[in-house]
Each structure stands twice: as C-alpha cells, then as structure tokens.
Amino acid sequence: MTRQIQGFIGVAAAQMLLGTLGVCVLESGADPLSVTFYRCVIGGLVLALYGAFRGNLSAVLRLPPRVLGLALASGLLMVGNWVLFFTAMQHIGIAVATIVFHVQPFMVVVIGALVFRERLHAVTFGWIALALIGLALATESTKGQTAIDAPWLLGICCALGGAFLYSVVTIIAKGLTGITGPQLAFVQCLCGIVLLVLVVPVGPLEVSSVQWAWFAVIGVVHTGGVYMLLYNALPKLSTPLAAVLLFLYPATAIIADAIVYGHRLGPAQYAGVGCILIASLGVTLKWGVRRSLSVSASRVRGER
Template sequence: MMTRQTQGILGVMAAQTLLGTLGVCVVESGADPMSVTFYRCLIGGLALGLHAAWRGRLTALLRLPAKVLALAFASGVLMIGNWILFFTAIEHIGIAVSTIVFHVQPFIVVLLGSFLFRERLHVATFAWIVLALAGLVLATDIAEGGGAAGGSYLLGLACALGGAVLYALVTLIAKGLKGIDAPQLVTIQCFCGTLLLFAAAPLGPLQVTSSQWGWFLLIGLVHTGGVYFLLYGALPKLSTPLAAVLLFLYPVSAILAHAVVYGHHLAPVQYAGFVAILIASLGVTLRWGVRSSVAVPAE
C-alpha cells in the first residue's frame, strides 16, 4: 500500500505533467485567447461545481461571508486576465518561452508582498531575484537577438509578464482569504469568468467546430477540473520543499511537449536561463540563505 507521501508525489507529478500539455491544446484549438478562456471557465466551472455538489459542498459557497465572496470574485477577475494574457503570449512567443517567463511569478509575489504588507526583504532574497532576472534574459534570448521578431515578440513577453503579475496578485489574495478552501475558490473564479466573458468571447457555441469542442473539453475537464482535483488532493500530503521541486514539472513538461509536438527546441542559452530561474525560485520559496543574511526594509 502506498504511503501518504507517495500518493502526494504521484498526484502532483500527474497534475503538472498534464498541465504541461495545456499550451498544445490551446494552439491546436485554433481559437482566440478570450474564447479559450471562456470555455475553460464554463466547462471547468461546471466540472468543479458538479464535484462540489456531489460532496454536498455547493451550498456552502452561498453561505460565505460577503467580504470573502467579494475577494474571491476579485481574484476571479485577475485569474481570467492572467489566462487571457498567457494564451496571448503563446500566440506570439510560443509555449516554451511563455511558460518559462510566466514562472517568474514567485519573485513578483515576494516584491509585491514587501510593498503591500511591509514584509522585510533579505539580501539573499535580492540575490535570488537578480539571478532570476539574469535567467529571464537568457531564457528569452533577448541579449542574443531573440527578440529580433520585433513588436510581436516583445508583445508576447509583455503578456507573459503581465499574466505573472496578475497571478501573483491572485496568490496574495488567496493567502489572505479565510473560511474558503482552494476548490471553492477556483469554482468561484471559473463562475466569475463565465459571467464576464459570456458576451465578450468572439466564438459563440454555434460557431465552435466539433474539433474545437474536443479541445475545449480537454482544457476544461482535464487541464482545469482534473488538474485542480489532483493538486488539491496531493499538495497537503507533501512537505514544502518537495512540493516546490515537483511543481517545476509543469514548465519542464511544457517545454518537452512543445519540442515533441512541434519540433521546436530551445537554444542551450535558453535552457541555462530556465535552470537559473528554477534555482532562484527554489531559493526564494525555501528561503535559502535568509537566516544568515541581513534584512532590508521595503521602501
């Protein structure tokens, strides 16, 4: 019989590996970012809502305090913006680079937390952020002319970074929410996205092709409902260091999926940049060097 930790490891590995194929499904759907986001919210929200109803927890959403619901809806608006920006980035700079750039999010959380909540920063934290920025330059290959494609490439980078900022804000809101669990929060976020994008999504239900419905079902049921079920069941069974390492299977699997499906391989310097971001992210998350370094007050 598997131990609790083994179950957690397998659950996170499965979730992150599946999530790495999200970009391929988005590209293959051939739909615009706003339509993909709408159907992800609609289908994923239905799956999460049915699961909550099956567990007898759907009515609990309606009994949440008004302040909690308001913050949950605010996080939903930010999450929807994050998905739209990330899918737009994929259109301009590809799956691999978009995913790598998006994973500077932990550093944005640290910086925003320091300014919003007056959290004290440490010299070691600044060092990890500098390493991450260096990794970002290498991963995007801008220094070597990787952005020679011009405005389209720079727009993609801006969208990926913008998505990371919005997701960092979602993370900060989620940390402060009490009385609501993660599955409930994601259900509300999907419901919020469905309402907001109902009239804005360019592709109406009658305009969606049978092939696109297949991709949308995969994105909604597998990459939203399924992945969140796996993650929220698995993460509580793991220590923070182990979870932090396993969560990086997502960008690794995304890079591999991009290479296998489209034959696109990153340059060696870009892989070096990704490794730098990975190490720096672990350093910030696990607070390497913080105890021995000097705290720096946030301005």
C-alpha cells in the same frame, strides 16, 4: 500507499498535465478570449459537480461578504491571467511563455514587501537578480537574434502581465479562510463566464466539433481535474518536495513544445531556465535567509 506517496503522485500528475495545456490551446485554433470562456464554462461545470458530490457546493452561497468579495476579485484577476497567458503562447510559443510566466514567485515576494511591508533579506535580492539574468537569457531568440519585433515583445509583455495577475491572486488566496481550493476555483470560473459571455468572439454554434473536443480536454482535464488533484495532494507533501515538483510543469511544457512544434531551446535559453528554477527554489525555500540572519545577529552581539 502512504500519504506522502499519494501526494507525490497527485502533484506530479497535475504538473505534467498542465505542461500539455499549451498544446491543447494552440491546437484548438481559437482566440484567447474564446479558449478562456469555454475553459471557465466546462471547468466550472466539472468543479460544480465535484462540489455537489462532496456536499459543499451550496456553501459558496453562504460565504461571508469579505471572503466572497476577495474570491470574486481573484476570479477577475485569474481570468485576465488566462487570457494574457494564452495570448503569449500564440506569439512566443509554449516553452518561452511558460518560462517567462514562472518569474511570478519573485513578483509575489516583491508585492508582499510593498503591500504588507514584509522584510526583504539581502540574499533575496540575490535570488531576484539571478532570476532576471535567467529571464534575459531565456527570452533570447534561438535564431541568434534578440527578436525585438512587435509580436515577440507583445508575447513577452503578456506573459509577464499574466504572471503579475497570478501573483496577486496568490497573495489574495493566502489571506482567504473559510473557502476551499475547489470552491475558489469554481468562483473564478463563474467570474470568467459572466465577464466573457457577451464579448466571446466564437459563439457556441460557431464552435466546430474538433474545437469542442479540445475545449473539453482543457476544461475537464486542465481545469477541473488539475485543481482537484492539486488541492487534494499538496497538503500531503512537505514544502521543499512540493516546490521541486511544481517545476515539472515548465519542464513538461518545454518537452511538449519541442515534440509537437519542433521549438527547441538554445543553450543560452536552457541556462536561463536553470537560473530561474534555482532562483525560484531559493526564494521559495528561503535558502540563505537563516544563515544571513544568524550572521547579522552575531554581528549585533559583537558590536555590543
């Protein structure tokens, strides 16, 4: 099996597994804080065992202060992202929450432009506009009404808030060196344990056997397993192929929501999903950027 095929299988499997996360969260019947806490506990244990097996777990304790500080900051943000995302699922359903969350690539672009003064090309604004149109379409109610009631609005805001926090995590991770992906995920889980241990609504003795089973799946499969698959597989793929495969996550989530809960999207919502996916690929793969740059350069030469 070639390196690229291994990467393809690994990323595809990880994204499809993530697409079933929402079902496990809702089926657990627990509140978002409790789900996040036990995800961190069980997922952190899996990642710790993986680090010990690879012989690099102790390296976390020897991280430079700057790297450790940024890793802890990303952990705080990641925990907030999980809580908000799980809250959104409870209010607007798995499919819509996942679709709204996937506007985060555009947030990364905008935040990068504001913080690092990265240049935004004209075509990038076009992709962002298309994504906003898609977001408006995707968040319409399938019952033919705008559904601007309090629970719906809260769910949309939580999904957008989670996407924003994850965008900042992405930017922090890009600037981190000297720490592996699984090590960073382990630190993030530790942050979740410390943050939530005193406020978690459902204590260990109150968790039912059925809930422990769902928490185990979330922690072992959707946290430890997915992180290990992704970090091992992504380096084996080209950027365009990886960008396309990442959309197996929302696609699987939409299918899982329809099969398990009967939540089927309407035509307008599917159109919105298409707009967001196309725009996200356009931003990620920088469609039109090189062409616009060459056109600008030719104009400059012509003016001279």
